[in-house]
Structures are given as C-alpha cells and as structure tokens.
Amino acid sequence: MTADPTIDPAAIRELALSTAVEAKGALLALGGDYMSSQAARTAAKDLGMKGWPFYFGGRVGVLGPVAPEVVHAVVGFFPADLAVQSWTTARDAKQSPPLDRVVDRYRDVQRMWADEFLAALPDDEAHELADMLREIATTSETGLSPLAAAWGAMPEPSAPRHRVVHWSMVMREQRGGLHITAVQMAGLNPLEAIVSGPLGEAGAKFFRWAPPYPQPDDATRLFREQAEEITDELASRAYRGLTREAAERLLTLLARAAEMAAGGGVEKLVAEREARKA
Numbered sequence: 001m002t003a004d005p006t007i008d009p010a011a012i013r014e015l016a017l018s019t020a021v022e023a024k025g026a027l028l029a030l031g032g033d034y035m036s037s038q039a040a041r042t043a044a045k046d047l048g049m050k051g052w053p054f055y056f057g058g059r060v061g062v063l064g065p066v067a068p069e070v071v072h073a074v075v076g077f078f079p080a081d082l083a084v085q086s087w088t089t090a091r092d093a094k095q096s097p098p099l100d101r102v103v104d105r106y107r108d109v110q111r112m113w114a115d116e117f118l119a120a121l122p123d124d125e126a127h128e129l130a131d132m133l134r135e136i137a138t139t140s141e142t143g144l145s146p147l148a149a150a151w152g153a154m155p156e157p158s159a160p161r162h163r164v165v166h167w168s169m170v171m172r173e174q175r176g177g178l179h180i181t182a183v184q185m186a187g188l189n190p191l192e193a194i195v196s197g198p199l200g201e202a203g204a205k206f207f208r209w210a211p212p213y214p215q216p217d218d219a220t221r222l223f224r225e226q227a228e229e230i231t232d233e234l235a236s237r238a239y240r241g242l243t244r245e246a247a248e249r250l251l252t253l254l255a256r257a258a259e260m261a262a263g264g265g266v267e268k269l270v271a272e273r274e275a276r277k278a
Contacts, residue, residue, distance in 0.1 A: 012240055019247045020236035024175060026258035030165060031172030033261060034113030035059070043105050047097050050089070052082060052208075057090030058106025061099040062150040065091055074146055076180035077190045082208045107154075110169065114161040117261040126160030129253040132246070133167035137174065140238035145177025164257060175235050182230035186223040192216070196224040 034040060035055060044054035060071050068084040075083055090096050118126065134156070142149040152170045157163055183193045194203045196216035204213050214220070239247065 013236070015244060015247055016236040016239040016242065017232060019239040019242060019251065021232050022251050023171075023239075023254055024232070024235070026254035027168050027171045027175065029258050029261055030254070031168030031170070033117075034110050034165065037109065037113050039109045039112045039116075040106075043109050047102065047105060049096055049102070052086040053089040053096060054102065054106075056083065056086040057096060057099060057102040058109070060087065060147065061090070061103040061106070062154060063146060065099060074177075076176070076183075077194060078207055079209050107157075110165045111157065111159070111162045114159075114165040118161040118164060118257060120260055121161060121164070121257055123160045125253055125256070126164050129250070129257060130160060130163035130167055132250050132253070133164070133171055136238050136241075136250075137167055137170045139241065140174060142174060142177070144181050144234075145174050148173035148177060171238075174238065175231065178234040179227070179231045182227045182234065185230055186227035188220070188223050188227060192220055193224060193227060196220045 040054070041051060044051050047054065049057070056071060056075070060066075060074065063070065063074070068087045071087045072078070072080050072083040090102060091099065096102065121129075137148070137152055142152065148170050151166075151173055154166075157166055180190075183190065188196070191204060191209050192214055194207065194209070195201055195213050197203065199206070201213050204211075216224070242250065
C-alpha cells in the first residue's frame with residue numbers, strides 16, 4: 001500500500017498513529033485470545049503437556065530448538081525462570097512431543113478458536129480483512145520481533161477466518177516486540193511495566209512473577225504511559241501506507257471481528273482468578 005503522495009507528511013503520520021492506537025485492542029484479542037482458550041488447555045492435555053510448556057513451545061517453537069536465553073529474550077515480560085523451565089520441558093523428548101508437532105497443534109488451536117468465535121464473520125469480509133492485515137504485516141519491519149518474522153513466514157492458512165487470526169497474531173507479535181523495546185526506552189523493567197499497567201498485581205501473579213511486587217508511584221505510571229506512547233509511535237509506521245478510506249475500512253472490519261470475539265483473553269482469566277479468591 002502507498003499513501004497518496006499529495007497528502008501532507010504530518011497528516012500521514014497522524015492518520016497512521018491514530019489507526020495504530022485504534023487497532024491495537026482488536027489485534028490483541030484476535031491475535032492472542034486463543035492462547036488462553038479452552039481449546040488451548042485441551043490441546044496441551046492431549047499432548048501430555050502442562051499449560052505453560054505448551055504455550056512457550058507452541059508460540060516460540062517456530063524459532064526452532066533455540067537456547068532458553070533466546071526464548072526469554074523474545075517473550076520479554078515473563079520471569080526468566082518460568083521461560084527457561086517451560087522451554088526446557090517443551091524441548092525435552094521425554095516430557096513433550098517434537099517442537100514441530102507442538103507448533104502444528106498450536107496452529108490448530110488458532111483455527112478452532114477462529115471457527116468458534118468468528119463464525120458470524122462473512123467470508124468476503126474475513127478475506128478482505130486478512131488481505132489488509134497481510135499487506136500491512138508483510139511490508140513492515142520485523143527486526144524488533146523475531147516471532148513476528150517467524151510466524152509471518154509460516155504457511156498461510158486458506159480459510160478466511162483462519163487467515164484473520166494468523167495475520168492478527170503476526171501483527172500482535174510485531175507490536176509485542178516493539179513494546180519490549182519501548183519499555184526499556186522508558187526506563188522500566190518488565191515487572192514494573194506489568195504492575196503499573198491495566199492488569200496490576202493480578203497480572204504479575206498470572207504471569208508467575210514472585211512477590212513482593214513494586215508499588216507503582218507517579219513516576220512509574222508516567223514511564224508506563226510513555227512506554228505505551230512509544231509503542232504506538234513505533235507501531236504506527238506499519239500503517240503509513242494507508243489512505244484514510246483504507247484505514248477506516250480496516251478499523252471497521254477489526255471492530256466487527258473483535259466484537260464477535262469479545263469475552264476471552266488474559267484479562268478475563270485474571271479477573272476470574274481474582275474473583276475466585278474473593
């Protein structure tokens with residue numbers, strides 16, 4: 001995609017930034033809610049695996065049998081011991097199937113989730129949305145997100161709803177890699193970024209960080225806001241080729257799909273866990 005060269009560069013930047021901000025919630029859901037779905041838990045059980053080793057093996061297994069330190073580097077917001085232990089289990093032939101089989105099953109989960117939650121999305125709209133996401137994703141720099149590059153190089157599914165989830169995940173991974181960088185630029189460590197974000201301490205517990213947790217102060221919250229703004233700015237580069245009409249159409253389709261898929265994801269799991277403790 002190429003933006004209209006007659007448009008002022010500042011207007012192109014503003015449109016791209018607003019599109020990135022408005023698109024991020026839908027992309028996080030469409031590209032990631034399957035990770036915490038019942039289908040994912042069932043798949044892990046079928047493979048004889050626990051939840052976290054299946055998660056790390058399925059999500060990061062596209063990189064191949066890399067060292068645990070590499071996995072910790074690319075996932076960013078998980079404690080090192082959880083990433084290393086889960087990845088070690090996922091790579092252990094005595095405890096887990098081969099990585100390529102785990103990745104294949106992870107892809108199956110994506111498709112099962114799409115079939116369930118996006119069933120009402122018409123084929124033509126799903127193909128249109130997937131085409132737009134693919135164009136944006138494949139013309140974007142992925143140097144800060146090896147996972148986005150690896151998943152983008154995977155064979156594209158043919159079914160329209162499967163394609164939507166596939167390319168949403170690639171876009172989600174692109175933003176995730178940028179966010180790791182943005183948090184570092186803002187002067188925060190991963191745990192500080194989590195507890196000062198929307199999930200708070202409940203998010204830290206969910207991702208298995210050990211207490212005690214740092215208490216966010218005004219400075220930490222400010223740095224967290226800065227990290228989000230930096231992420232938005234970096235992510236917006238991917239949308240600079242969109243015309244206003246294309247951006248509006250993209251956001252319309254994303255909102256429609258995300259509304260169908262509402263009610264899942266990490267936020268729901270965290271809330272449910274906290275409710276059970278109440």
